[in-house]
Amino acid sequence: MKFKMFKSDGTESGEHEVVNFPVLGEDKGSDALRQVILAVRANKRQGNASTKLRSEVAGSGKKIFRQKGLGVGRAGDKRAPQRRGGGVVFGPRPRSYSQKLNKKVKKLAFKRALINQADSNNLLVIEDFSLETSKTKHLNGILTKIVPNSNKVLLVSDEHNNNTNLAGRNLAYARLSSTPELGPVDIVQADKIIFSVKGIHALIEKLGNL
Numbered sequence: 001m002k003f004k005m006f007k008s009d010g011t012e013s014g015e016h017e018v019v020n021f022p023v024l025g026e027d028k029g030s031d032a033l034r035q036v037i038l039a040v041r042a043n044k045r046q047g048n049a050s051t052k053l054r055s056e057v058a059g060s061g062k063k064i065f066r067q068k069g070l071g072v073g074r075a076g077d078k079r080a081p082q083r084r085g086g087g088v089v090f091g092p093r094p095r096s097y098s099q100k101l102n103k104k105v106k107k108l109a110f111k112r113a114l115i116n117q118a119d120s121n122n123l124l125v126i127e128d129f130s131l132e133t134s135k136t137k138h139l140n141g142i143l144t145k146i147v148p149n150s151n152k153v154l155l156v157s158d159e160h161n162n163n164t165n166l167a168g169r170n171l172a173y174a175r176l177s178s179t180p181e182l183g184p185v186d187i188v189q190a191d192k193i194i195f196s197v198k199g200i201h202a203l204i205e206k207l208g209n210l
Helices: 030-043 104-117 135-144 164-167 182-189 196-208
Strands: 002-006 014-016 123-126 151-155 174-178 193-197
Touching: 030 104, 030 182, 104 123, 104 164, 104 196, 123 196, 135 164, 135 193, 151 182, 151 196, 164 174, 174 196, 193 196
Parallel strands: 002 123, 123 193, 151 174, 151 193
Antiparallel strands: 002 014
């Protein structure tokens, strides 16, 4: 598959062909991608919501009033769930929301996310992200040439140098990632994804080894 190619200064320089780019059927992997996104979000939940049971609420266990003779319903202690300030029945308790996914599902989801972005012409290739200075203005100028109207840009390389990391940390619309750390959710959330030449080839190699 061929992608638009840019020089390090942001000027366009033709196309770059990526051999062995993943190929899937029209809908294959869509459900796997959905499962992975849900699992990632679920794994981020703390699961520490907690309510007190009847036995955990502070208060006396003494019967509020006598059983008979008052013409009202029978009542136990004030910690009963039907009373204000009492215990909670079937309320949330600390639990784990984590979900496990096998490697094949993760790999399929990764391919589906990558192919979707490629089909939408959202994948671009740059020669290198290496910057001579760590000025945010410099990196912003390059990205403005490549993706002038994008709100969420993902910059992916095999490894970003120190200048690129420093220049990119103050750009609200851009995020830096390395190929080993890249996941399906990162790909889905980006409007445009710019790979370095080394980064895109490292990614293809990674997909082959998964």
